[in-house]
Amino acid sequence: MAVERTLSIIKPDATRRNLTGAVNKCFEDAGLRIVAQKRIQLSRAQAEGFYEVHKERPFYGDLCDFMTSGPVVVQVLEGDDAIAKNREVMGATNPDDAAEGTIRKLFAENIEANSVHGSDSAENAAIEIKYFFEDSEIVG
Numbered sequence: 678m679a680v681e682r683t684l685s686i687i688k689p690d691a692t693r694r695n696l697t698g699a700v701n702k703c704f705e706d707a708g709l710r711i712v713a714q715k716r717i718q719l720s721r722a723q724a725e726g727f728y729e730v731h732k733e734r735p736f737y738g739d740l741c742d743f744m745t746s747g748p749v750v751v752q753v754l755e756g757d758d759a760i761a762k763n764r765e766v767m768g769a770t771n772p773d774d775a776a777e778g779t780i781r782k783l784f785a786e787n788i789e790a791n792s793v794h795g796s797d798s799a800e801n802a803a804i805e806i807k808y809f810f811e812d813s814e815i816v817g
């Protein structure tokens with residue numbers, strides 16, 4: 678098993694409901710270490726750039742509205758198989774499909790306001806971590 682890093686975002690629906698600590702407990706209970714973390718307000722340009730890959734999707738505009746509707750917590754999680762493990766802990770994108778005990782089953786409001794984002798591959802994790810963090814801000 679390789680030690681990996683992945684980008685996580687605690688989304689505005691979760692920060693609004695004061696769930697940052699509850700979400701972080703799920704990560705830490707699963708053995709993921711929070712090696713960088715900051716609470717920020719995304720600009721429209723930052724949200725659009727981050728979700729550029731979804732630009733042609735019908736939900737892109739609404740998603741960018743939502744992601745700029747309040748603070749987010751961007752974080753780097755580290756651990757064995759962190760990318761897959763984080764996706765397991767998060768659960769399916771749509772909370773209706775998410776397994777019991779996952780973050781999205783526990784906390785998500787709907788497919789858009791789904792409480793957390795996590796990188797889906799090693800390649801995207803590297804790109805997404807660089808989008809928000811300098812190397813010097815990540816302390817493992």
Ligand code: CMP
Nearest residue numbers: 731736740770788789790791793794795
């Ligand atoms: P995330 O993991 O951040 O990656 C893209 C996001 O788009 C996803 O979580 C959801 O919040 C959102 N999303 C994906 N599919 C849909 C959809 N069908 N309708 C609305 N939002 C969606």
